[in-house]
Amino acid sequence: MTIPTTAPGHPGQLLAEGDAAYRKVAWRLVPLLFLCYIVAYLDRVNVGFAKLQMLADLQLSETVYGLGAGIFFLGYFLFEVPSNLILHRFGAPQQHWHFAYCSGDPAARDARKN
Numbered sequence: 001m002t003i004p005t006t007a008p009g010h011p012g013q014l015l016a017e018g019d020a021a022y023r024k025v026a027w028r029l030v031p032l033l034f035l036c037y038i039v040a041y042l043d044r045v046n047v048g049f050a051k052l053q054m055l056a057d058l059q060l061s062e063t064v065y066g067l068g069a070g071i072f073f074l075g076y077f078l079f080e081v082p083s084n085l086i087l088h089r090f091g092a093p094q095q096h097w098h099f100a101y102c103s104g105d106p107a108a109r110d111a112r113k114n
Helices: 017-058 062-090 092-113
Strands: 004-007 010-016
Touching: 017 062, 062 092
Parallel strands: none
Antiparallel strands: 004 010
């Protein structure tokens, strides 16, 4: 059962309560999902750009590059489920802090080394 409510700014227009909830969720999630889509697209494009330089610089064949890209994907595939189980067990704030530290510490050490 939905209870009709008036839409903000439109006192004559009635909306179902569920419609208002869907609209609120959409306005919050769609920009985030769009940003995630752009980042994923850039990640895929960067792998392609890296291939252009890497094949020439490292003298790799197409087969070796394909094997490396497959191993890269396999790592994503194998660690996705354990990562989600850890996220469920310890919670998002703890996991985000741990991820930030584990990725930031090697980057900082590498920057200091160079």
